Structure formats: structure tokens, C-alpha cells
Amino acid sequence: MIGVAWWLSWPKTSLPESRKVAVAAQVMSLKPVVERPPVGEEIVQGYASAKTTVQQDLTLVSRVLENFALLVKGDDPLPLGANEEIAAALRGRNRMQMRFVAETSPIFNAKGQIVDRWGVPLYFHAISRDRLEIRSAGPDQVMWTADDVQRESDGTFLSAEELQAPSLLEESLLHRKGGRK
Structure with a gap:
């Protein structure tokens, strides 16, 4: 209590007027902190819009994943698991805890999955740690x-025909039928 009274009674030194103006100008020049959207948001702009095709949407997802892998360094920046694991990494559950795409992005559904323009979760097939195939269920x-x-x-x-290639069993059966004629 005595210390507070002493501090309050201490004579206050005033800054010279020119210094006050300089300090005021410096304070006024400080810009408010504006939170920037996650880096990946710019990449997925226009995703699933009427102006894009499903092929363009899949390319945007691929670009997001490629850029994510570039920024989140390490041996395996992108999980090679299920859709939900990849989506979680983009939303900040990664080694650097970097949120790459906003929770409200049109690439996510309410369950936290990466979805196509029809709301169906995309299928990711890892060819290697840095190569993915991405599949959409299409309009049906x-x-x-x-x-x-x-x-x-x-x-x-x-193409649709290439996607519906016969299985090895089907090819074997077709071959056998053809050989018996």
C-alpha cells in the first residue's frame, strides 16, 4: 500500500511534444492484425461450382495435396490412409499443426471427409508416398x-471403359470360353 502511494506521488516526467507526435504517428501506423485464410483456400476457390467440371475439381484437390506436401516437410507429410485421415491433415492435424484448408471449405462434408461435387466422399488410392489417384463417384x-x-x-x-476394366477372374473366364470354341 505504501509502495502504491509512493508511486502515485512520484513526479511524472512528460515527453517533449515532438516525441509525443512521433509516438502517436507510430501507434497510428500499426495495422490491425488480420487473420489470413489458410493457404489451401486459394487453391480450392471455385471447387464444385457451376463453372467447373468434376475433372477440374479433382485437379484442384490434387494441387491442394501437392502444395500441402511441399509446405509440411518430412518423409511422409501426407497420410496415405483413408479419406478422413487426409482431410484431418489438411484441417490442421499434421506434424506442423498447420491448418491448410478451412473447416468450412466446400471440399469437406459435415463428417470431415473430402467430397466431390455431389457430396460423395472421394476415394484416394496411394500409388506411392507422393503419388495418388483420386476418384469421384460421378453423377449417379x-x-x-x-x-x-x-x-x-x-x-x-x-474413361468410363478404362474404369470398368474386367477383373483378372473375368478375363480368365472370357479367355477360357474363347479357347473352348
Whole structure:
């Protein structure tokens, strides 16, 4: 209590007027801190809009993943697991705890999955630690049908016929039938 009274009674020194103006100018020049959107938001701008195609959407997702891998350094920056694990890494659950895409981004559904323009979770197939195939269920919203769209790791897209290639069993049966004629 005595210390507070002593401090209050201490004569206050005043800054010279020119210094007050300089300090005031410096304070006024400080800009308010503006939170910037996550880096990946710019990349996915326009995702699933009427102006884009499903192929363009898959390319945007691929670019987000490529840029994420560049910024989050290390041996395996991107989890090679399920859709939910990749989505969680983009939303900040990664080694650097960097939020790369906003929770409200159109690439996510309410369950935290990365979805196509029809709201169906995308299917990711890891070719290697830095190469992914990305597949959309297509307009019928059913995965593994003829209207699916798949972006290969080299940026090309498979046609419906290529996506519906017969299994090895089917090819074997067709070959056997052809050999018996």
C-alpha cells in the first residue's frame, strides 16, 4: 500500500511534444492484425461450382495435396490412409499443426471427409508416398460404376471403359470360353 502511494506521488516526467507526435504517428501506423485464410483456400476457390467440371475439381484437390506436401516437410507429410485421415491433415492435424484448408471449405462434408461435387466422399488410392489417384463417384453418386471419374497421379483421367476394366477372374473366364470354341 505504501509502495502504491509512493508511486502515485512520484513526479511524472512528460515527453517533449515532438516525441509525443512521433509516438502517436507510430501507434497510428500499426495495422490491425488480420487473420489470413489458410493457404489451401486459394487453391480450392471455385471447387464444385457451376463453372467447373468434376475433372477440374479433382485437379484442384490434387494441387491442394501437392502444395500441402511441399509446405509440411518430412518423409511422409501426407497420410496415405483413408479419406478422413487426409482431410484431418489438411484441417490442421499434421506434424506442423498447420491448418491448410478451412473447416468450412466446400471440399469437406459435415463428417470431415473430402467430397466431390455431389457430396460423395472421394476415394484416394496411394500409388506411392507422393503419388495418388483420386476418384469421384460421378453423377449417379455410386462408387465403382461407369460414370465415375478418376484422376491419375500423372494428371490424366480414365474413361468410363478404362474404369470398368474386367477383373483378372473375368478375363480368365472370357479367355477360357474363347479357347473352348
